[in-house]
Amino acid sequence: MKLLEDRIRKDGKVFPGDVLKVDSFLNHQIDVDFISQLCLEWKRLYEGTEITKILTIEASGIAIASVAALHFNVPLLFAKKTKTVNISADVYTAKVESYTHKTTYDIIVSKEFLKPCDKVLIIDDFLANGKALEGLIKLCEDAGATVAGIGIAVEKACQRGGDLIRSKGYRVESLARVSSMSVEGGVEFC
Numbered sequence: 001m002k003l004l005e006d007r008i009r010k011d012g013k014v015f016p017g018d019v020l021k022v023d024s025f026l027n028h029q030i031d032v033d034f035i036s037q038l039c040l041e042w043k044r045l046y047e048g049t050e051i052t053k054i055l056t057i058e059a060s061g062i063a064i065a066s067v068a069a070l071h072f073n074v075p076l077l078f079a080k081k082t083k084t085v086n087i088s089a090d091v092y093t094a095k096v097e098s099y100t101h102k103t104t105y106d107i108i109v110s111k112e113f114l115k116p117c118d119k120v121l122i123i124d125d126f127l128a129n130g131k132a133l134e135g136l137i138k139l140c141e142d143a144g145a146t147v148a149g150i151g152i153a154v155e156k157a158c159q160r161g162g163d164l165i166r167s168k169g170y171r172v173e174s175l176a177r178v179s180s181m182s183v184e185g186g187v188e189f190c
Contacts, residue, residue: 001041001175004153005189007034011032014181018128018156027060027125038175039068042123042151045173046072049148051121053077053114055140057096057107057132065123067097072121077114079107079139092142093101096135107135109143116144125173127152132163137170154178157190 013021025031051072056065057079069076079094083104091108098105114120122136133150142149147170155162155174158181166172177190 001038003034003037008154008176008178008181008187012187014187015182016061016183018159018181020126020154020156020181020187022125022154022179027063030063035064035067036071038064038153039071041066041175042121042173043071046121046149046151049121050119051148052117052119053121053145055079055109055114055120055122055136056124057136060126061124064125068121068123068151075113075122077109077137079109081107092139094135094138094142097129097131107139109139111143114139114143114145118143118145119148120145121148122150124151125153127155127157127161127165127172132166133161133170135152137165137168148176149173151175156181 011024025034051074053074054065054069054076058081062078065076090111093106093108096107120140137147150170150172152174155177157179159178162172179188179190181187
């Protein structure tokens with residue numbers, strides 16, 4: 001999506017270690033009008049696909065997934081990274097390795113909110129190694145829910161996570177696919 005690619009070129013910053021920061025508009029400070037335009041593109045791409053729920057992972061996926069849920073007119077469910085006292089013990093869990101935080105953690109969703117009848121659109125801000133998506137997919141599988149599709153704002157295509165998820169038969173719609181990036185050369189897109 002040219003709109004997102006242009007914004008990344010303008011406001012994105014590349015740091016050593018293949019880190020692309022888009023925190024001025026996507027996942028720290030949020031440009032809600034801009035995010036809304038991205039979500040309208042997913043709405044167009046998934047037109048005719050039955051979606052009953054949007055699923056994401058906390059924390060930076062929540063903002064973009066909230067706007068997507070508004071456009072799809074369905075509830076948003078986010079996987080929590082820590083269990084709190086207000087969540088029952090009846091949960092689905094999956095282990096996720098974070099590329100950004102270099103740690104592994106358990107994600108959870110309450111069984112009350114993810115059902116076999118759900119047709120889930122997974123939304124996230126980034127796709128790098130695919131581990132977060134694998135965890136979210138596992139939650140859906142454990143619930144008997146159907147993954148109707150996956151929407152990613154920025155896919156680091158150079159890291160092969162998208163290829164991994166697509167090879168498992170899932171439809172992944174990434175709005176910007178980064179083929180390479182460097183501190184000196186900036187960002188190139190597929």
